[in-house]
Amino acid sequence: MSRVIVIGAGVVGLSCALRLQHAGHQVDVLARDLPLETTSAVAAAIWYPYRAFPYERVTGWSAASYHEFERLAKEPDTGVRMIEGTEVHRTRTADPWWRSAVPALTRVTTMPAPFADAWSFRAPLVEMPVYLRWLAAQVVEHGGSITRMALTALPDQGEVVVNASGLGARLMAGDHSVMPVRGQVLYVEQFGLDRWWLDSPGPTYVVPRSKDVVVGGSDEEGDWSRTPDPAQAERILQRASVLVPELARARVLRHKVGLRPARPRVRLEEEQVSGSGTAERIIHCYGHGGAGVTLSWGCADEVASLVGPA
Numbered sequence: 397m398s399r400v401i402v403i404g405a406g407v408v409g410l411s412c413a414l415r416l417q418h419a420g421h422q423v424d425v426l427a428r429d430l431p432l433e434t435t436s437a438v439a440a441a442i443w444y445p446y447r448a449f450p451y452e453r454v455t456g457w458s459a460a461s462y463h464e465f466e467r468l469a470k471e472p473d474t475g476v477r478m479i480e481g482t483e484v485h486r487t488r489t490a491d492p493w494w495r496s497a498v499p500a501l502t503r504v505t506t507m508p509a510p511f512a513d514a515w516s517f518r519a520p521l522v523e524m525p526v527y528l529r530w531l532a533a534q535v536v537e538h539g540g541s542i543t544r545m546a547l548t549a550l551p552d553q554g555e556v557v558v559n560a561s562g563l564g565a566r567l568m569a570g571d572h573s574v575m576p577v578r579g580q581v582l583y584v585e586q587f588g589l590d591r592w593w594l595d596s597p598g599p600t601y602v603v604p605r606s607k608d609v610v611v612g613g614s615d616e617e618g619d620w621s622r623t624p625d626p627a628q629a630e631r632i633l634q635r636a637s638v639l640v641p642e643l644a645r646a647r648v649l650r651h652k653v654g655l656r657p658a659r660p661r662v663r664l665e666e667e668q669v670s671g672s673g674t675a676e677r678i679i680h681c682y683g684h685g686g687a688g689v690t691l692s693w694g695c696a697d698e699v700a701s702l703v704g705p706a
């Protein structure tokens with residue numbers, strides 16, 4: 397059995413850890429932020445390929461994750477559900493580039509103004525606090541560990557290191573092409589909403605969960621501020637109320653901001669390492685932008701196949 401160290405306890409690191417354990421590896425996760433403190437915990441989280449590149453690979457990873465989430469939705473403890481929802485458009489719009497990743501996409505021809513087009517599909521909705529707790533418990537149950545540790549560089553010991561540090565890859569891999577794309581959301585009390593809505597300006601989304609509804613959002617490139625902006629929250633709520641009018645009267649519970657780890661393309665590759673002072677093998681898996689949940693299982697499968705059998 398080989399030992400793998402995974403850096404990062406967000407959705408990407410934990411999914412990789414679990415897949416590697418299934419392949420027979422002993423896995424230890426090291427992370428500055430524990431699962432519920434990560435960007436992943438702020439994700440809405442709807443399965444949707446957004447702000448992640450390149451399209452061709454993202455479509456494949458998204459399709460793989462869709463199937464895995466469909467399977468996980470059969471287990472209530474996971475916090476994953478398959479929910480029908482609608483994406484609206486103000487002009488006639490061609491099928492999305494990721495069309496092949498979902499089994500069915502239905503055109504909606506009856507949308508009222510200002511919308512001219514829309515499509516509906518069943519998407520995995522992932523209630524992140526529940527799901528991250530479940531993932532972390534799975535990692536521990538399979539003999540792994542999750543330890544808080546803020547690193548200044550990738551560990552120089554161990555047979556294999558998987559770098560799933562998200563935005564932290566700026567430091568961990570010296571990669572300044574990873575940039576924050578700030579996203580603000582607010583949570584309102586659940587009022588009986590049972591489908592999701594999505595609109596591109598903003599982007600605007602409304603995602604129902606068991607006890608609350610996530611309302612988003614924003615995407616400020618290069619903005620490092622984690623402080624919610626009250627004026628922005630007001631604008632988000634106004635935009636979202638066009639999709640779901642009940643939101644205008646809903647009780648606001650709290651506000652949050654997360655920094656998406658964006659990159660011109662997801663980095664999923666083995667780095668060729670040489671010399672002392674480095675681990676024997678380093679596999680990078682970061683830069684998932686606005687789709688880390690959506691890509692998580694597809695990428696974890698690929699990381700496990702790069703690492704190989706135990």
Ligand SMILES: Cc1cc2nc3c(=O)[nH]c(=O)nc-3n(C[C@H](O)[C@H](O)[C@H](O)COP(=O)(O)OP(=O)(O)OC[C@H]3O[C@@H](n4cnc5c(N)ncnc54)[C@H](O)[C@@H]3O)c2cc1C
Nearest residue numbers: 404405406408428429436442547562564579654688689690
């Ligand atoms: C408002 C918002 C809404 C979103 N909605 C969705 C959605 O609906 N669907 C979707 O698919 N995606 C969504 N996303 C995107 C998604 O949240 C990210 O793509 C995803 O969380 C990235 O996961 P990650 O594991 O790579 O990074 P993170 O969750 O950021 O985890 C990185 C880990 O690396 C650790 N780390 C970093 N630096 C160090 C260091 N120096 N030492 C040790 N550990 C370190 C961190 O502590 C953390 O544990 C949303 C994001 C935001 C902000």
